[in-house]
Amino acid sequence: MKYLVGYPHGCVEQTVSKLFPQLYFEDLAKLVAPEMYRSNNPVYYVKEGIRKIESMQLYDGSIAYWQGGTESNWWGSVYAAHFLVEAKKAGFNVSENVLNRLMKYLSQKAKEQSTFDYVTYLSTGRTIKKIANKEIIYSLYVLAMAEQGDIATMNYYKARPHLVSEDMRYLLAGSYALMGRWNAYYEIVPNAFTPERTDRLTGGSFDSDIRANAIMLNVLLQVEPANKQIPQIIKYLTQNADRMYSTQERSFAFLALGKAASLNADANVVVDILVDGKSINKFSGKDLTVTDSKLNAANISLKASGNGEVYYFWSAEGVKVNDKVKEEDSNMRIRRSYYSYNTGRLIPDKGFYQGELIVCKIELTGFDRNAENIIITDLIPAGFEIENPRLNPATELKWVSKNPMNVQYMDIRDDRLLLFTNLVRNQTKEFYYLLRVVNQGTYQLPVIGAEAMYDQEYHSYHGAGVVKVLQRLGE
Incomplete structure (x- = not known):
């Protein structure tokens, strides 16, 4: 739920x-x-x-x-x-x-x-x-x-x-x-x-x-x-x-x-919540939430008595230390590359200059099967801002795609661009958008991900790394 x-x-x-x-x-x-x-x-x-x-x-x-x-x-x-x-x-x-x-x-x-x-x-x-x-x-x-x-x-x-x-x-x-x-x-x-x-x-x-x-x-x-x-x-x-x-x-x-x-609303079950063998709370018919620090790294057991059925769930939250997204391609491939807006050159080393306007190119390739309802999530590095989510076809960019992605819906947020599209077998579709490099520093570059919202067998994650933003040229 x-x-x-x-x-x-x-x-x-x-x-x-x-x-x-x-x-x-x-x-x-x-x-x-x-x-x-x-x-x-x-x-x-x-x-x-x-x-x-x-x-x-x-x-x-x-x-x-x-x-x-x-x-x-x-x-x-x-x-x-x-x-x-x-x-x-x-x-x-x-x-x-x-x-x-x-x-x-x-x-x-x-x-x-x-x-x-x-x-x-x-x-x-x-x-x-x-x-x-x-x-x-x-x-x-x-x-x-x-x-x-x-x-x-x-x-x-x-x-x-x-x-x-x-x-x-x-x-x-x-x-x-x-x-x-x-x-x-x-x-x-x-x-x-x-x-x-x-x-x-x-x-x-x-x-x-x-x-x-x-x-x-x-x-x-x-x-x-x-x-x-x-x-x-x-x-x-x-x-x-x-x-x-x-x-x-x-x-x-x-x-x-x-x-x-x-249907079990008339159950008369009582449940003791035991942490390392000691009771810390008891369920006796009314909804119960237990958020006790004693639960951390402990042995938890539930001891029930009475007749009927009750249901429980537990939830743990946190951020794993040095946890990395596994980069892999399953039934499709997603790739991302950056170009200088002014010169059109590829930026292969992820080195940028403060104030620079860059073009992000996203390529989605289908393998041997079509799929609908693909979501592409492009998390941008800290220090970058989305300048313009769409490039006008009239823009004088030489690499404007001949195979444009059919974007059914687009969601622009402060830290990411979300694209919703379909996967076409044995074809590569492309999408371009503009980013502005705002702040100097060294930043983590998250993976770009693509996945089918209704079938986990279709997914692709790629491109994690580090970006460096240097002082503005001429300063």
């Missing part, structure tokens, strides 16, 4: 993934990430998140992928609608106009009958089959939640189960349950849990096996919390927690596990 609440980027999917935990588990959010709420509480951030999502609505009712952008993501729009419906039910003020236009968009898209090639892994091996876009079934579920269920379209997929993946069967069944049609629910929902195994997607519906199984658990906890499959799915998710990477996986898994934990 702390990862979600503190996630630093803000496309529509990531924005909603940060908001859902704060909507459902306000007290827990303050407990696990107190530094986020020194000036405001989760209610404030939920309200601000609602306003942000509303401001991202496009002409057709969908939600833009990036704030200020003109392109939407279907799954992101359904996900945002899911949140807004839940927020409205929780008593938050949601624009009726925005919600109605968004629901109209979902209703229209759900009728498309579009399909795609879906990869799943069975006991017989890897299988590819045509199924309905997962966004369709998710749209039907959210429409049912909003009391605008589309029975005709639901019946179409109920009669064609070969078009529905295992996780979407739960969503389709849940749609019927939300509309009070329990006979149809029991006809569709599987009688036993079989883990859904599929490929991880870097874009589109952001699919993965963790997310798929977490959705199944969410549906059961929503409509049939006594279902016998629930403990099995919880066990599967907890055993695979170390593979949770993306905000989608963490959000759906946390929401499901959080709902499951709330």
